[in-house]
Amino acid sequence: MKAATWQRLRQLTQVLVLGLFIFLFTQSVYLVQSSPLGDLFYRLDPLVAVTAMLAGRLIIPTLALAIGTVFVTLVFGRVWCGWFCPLGTILEWTSPHKKKITIKVSEPSPTWRKMKFFLLMATLALAVLGNQTLIFLDPNTILTRTMAGAIWPALRYGTFSLENFLFQFKLLWPILDAIHAVLIVPLFHNIQSVFIAAFPIFLFFLGLIALNWSAERFWCRYLCPLGGLLGWLSRYSLLRREVHQPCKQCGLCSAQCPTGTIDPRNGYCSDSAECIVCTDCVKSCNQGDVSFRWQLPHWKPAEKHSYDPSRRDALVTIAAAITGATLAGIEPIARRSPEHLIRPPGATLTDFESLCIRCGECVRVCPTQGLQPSLVESGWENLMTPHLMARLGYCVYNCSACIQSCPSSAIPKITLEEKHAAPMGLASINRDRCLPWAYNTSCIVCEEMCPLPDKAVVLEQGEGQGLGQVGNASLLKPHVIREKCIGCGVCEFHCPVGGDAAIQVYSLPDNKPPLSGI
């Protein structure tokens, strides 16, 4: 095949894979029956597989597909980055194109390439210590989280706002109804969501794109820990780029290379750990002196480069990881759970923080969008882990979307019956704000909403009549039955009191051993 065909094939693959990502993102949801492929990109991600199993001390069979990615990388090199990675594709498309032949002096020094290996080693070292904080830098988690917690809800908000405006004109209803049914519902599912961390999540993503102006695919070259892992494997790959003599030293290939690994000072050779097999260089070479060749039968690992981490680098990184882990150990969450830290259903049954890969799949599928990626509510070490904010969205009694979608089993694969028997939190009524208790005004919304067959919120006959009540009915006052409440938060969500609800779900009693002290 000609170089141009390979290039086209790669671009087509990128489009298809990103399309698949968006398709699964919008279509593999609870409302239209979950597709078993919803977590495909996590099943293929070897970094997630290794850290989740290390940190969670658990064999997670669903992540075994990642072996396939390792195998492909050992054969073809970092094709994941150049051909498949959805975030990589977005970063490639948003790069300003460099067509001129220059030696790129503005780029960071190659030493910066160490950074991704540092991040990789730190992520792995922390995982050994039972911590997955840094996995929030995995490219798949970044993209899901950004899409689920910022981009998609914002698009949805914009679309619905426009719709709301247009629906003022009844003449347009027939057209709008058709558009709504055919286009908007399949994409946005009649959900209206709000997210506490939309700005930070989006700004982080924007930052990754902005770095392209310093160097093309800055993230992939210097930072991506998954890229680091696949790059390290690619040192041993069977397919590698080769330069043949007579090379004219024209510099066209190095000007094109999106990862800047073609070194003009070294005979335009490249590092297979950095090369993403995009084949742009093959196309750019009008002599036909560049090609990708099988390394058999004279296979040997790629040569070392100045930026490959040394043993000392590894030791320093491990020391840094241990420092980080000890600092995380003295965060307040080690002594007390924050009062409103409600984890997804079933999370109390597992070592949730250790298993959670911060990917945002549960956030994506939650039909009420009550699951939110946290900032530092549960400590810095649990950045971007999900928690339920019942005032923004409750846990639907018969929904198991997050249970089905969790790729790492941090939310265990429990049945609905088991879910109903595993409380997430405990509701508590604030009698200083509750309408019947504080204002003698009748209201029973929390009792009405309680989904339990034997309601956990019960009504007690109060003395006298409530304001505005008719007939001989007396004022009813709600109580929570502690033994029955499962903490789903539907009462908090629907409570008509302004601002904070008069009934709120609080964290369950801690079952972790507290730090010793007086």
Add this chain to the structure above:
Amino acid sequence: MTIRKLISRREFICWLGMAGAGAALIACAKNDLPTPVLSNSTQTSLPVASTLSPTQTDGSVGKTYLAVARGESPAELTRRVVEALGGMQRFVNTGNDVIIKPNMCTDNHTFEFAATTNPEVVAELVRQCLSAGARRVRVMDAPFGGSPESAYRKSGIADAVTAAGGQMEVMNPAKYAETPIPQGVDIKKWWVYQEVLNADVLINVPIAKHHGEAGLTLGCKNLMGTLQRRNLIHENLHQRIADITSLVRPDLTVVDAYRILTRNGPTGGNLNDVKLTKTIIASQDIVAADAYACTLFGKTAADIGYIKLASRMGIGTDDLSSIKIEELAV
């Protein structure tokens, strides 16, 4: 690859401006329509969409005012009560756009738990509307637990309605509007689903069940499903339900009392709380239908605030002795 310029920025903005101007023109056309006069009397001049006003029927003579059927098959009972009222063609004319509003409050349980309307009853009504010549029959509700799609599915109503030739509509948040309630005592306006007001025929199909504050959830209470900001209704529940009933007037109310929920309503979930009463009640008068349904729980209309208030406001009658009731054993 070179990108050929299909349209210049200037042209694009020009097109955008023209489209905007077009939209603005449409908007002006709409605004020039005469605004409905609402203020000068207690009588509603809103498009209540009723071909016959339920309140203006003299119940004591002539046609059956309220029909009750008892028997084994919910569909058959439904057919018989509608027949007793004069058949569906009395309510639905050829080419009419019909909305049926059952109770699908949550996706927690199937209909056997008596928290949602019996699908056979809804499907039978869909079939009758279509054979009476309805152009389109839509079925909708706005659940407070779970998504509309999941509640429609779980209740069994989605499958039954689709098989009967009706359409399930997920209520679109953009189609609610703040609507004046001319007869309202406590609330003078609320956010109401406009399609329900615009439809030619509205059929209300509540299930009779227990409710913590309202006492019972029946026809009038079921209309809360057409509103937004429902949690605010509870502050003065009975009067506000009556006020809403004065605005959203169903042409026909069919109370599904085949199974009734006697405790832990409105959500239910315990089969021990369900009583098999095998009764279907229908009337063009929502208040009378509710008043009759109370008796199945051993109560009277006087026990349920919103029925009493609705009757006092003249929306219908809660005096069962003054109307012609036809009781059928099927």
